Amino acid sequence: MSILCGVPLLECVYCLACARWAWKRCLHTAGHDSETWGLATAEEFEPIPRLCRYILAVYEDDLRQPLWEPPGGYGIKPDWLILRRTYEDTHGRAPPYILYLDHDHADIVLAVRGLNLARESDYAVLLDNKLGKRKIDGGYVHNGLLKAAGWVLDAECDILKELVEKYPNYTLTFTGHSLGSGVAAMLALVVVLHHDKLGNIDRRRIRCYAVAPARCMSLNLAVRYADVINSVVLQDDFLPRTATPLEDIFKSLFCFPFVLQSAVPTMFKVHERYLYSG
Structure with missing residues (x-):
């Protein structure tokens, strides 16, 4: 009607509203969301740089002859590497990962690499979801990431159980970056829920450090598993803040x-x- 009158008022209002929404969404400084949170202690932050190096190590084809080693190295002793899974091993069901037995820090670490822009299977995992599609433990999680975590747990359940029972004083740490962080978070959640799969492992032994994580669970689950899952976000990193x-x-x-x-x-x-x- 407004067009017929020669004064497109409704169209202008609609365009302004859309522009305002886009402005707030794209230019909002997301760091303000957590500005009132307390600071992490040195003890809480200590594992993060080390675990980030382990995640980077997943990208190497041969850790004995690394091609992209950062200054100071990966901090990994190749003889302590339990297994390494590539895309060929996972058949695209999950991103590549390594299982590392860290005797220096009494830790069993499963590290998952991030999104590979050249792999369609990674996109398939990331996009296999819709709002409210997958419910678990009274909340909602990302369907594709949960399926990937389930595949990893089924594939490595026996070796993880063996290590957990052989080293009862070691922690079990899941870590990953980007897409891998979502898989790691889902792994921690599933292991806590089904601790009998790994010999009734105590919840206090399970940890997850999700670096630049994709949003993969509802708020109620994030709160209830905050003692297990730690999200590491650098300032206004786009993916976690979206x-x-x-x-x-x-x-x-x-x-x-x-x-x-x-x-x-x-x-x-x-x-x-x-x-x-x-």
């Missing part, structure tokens, strides 16, 4: 290259058929 309603935007951004990949050859075939038929 609100859940932006899921559709992520899907559009991630799926667009694959849409082009499948659409462009089709367009050429149609054009070629048109030329031949003409």
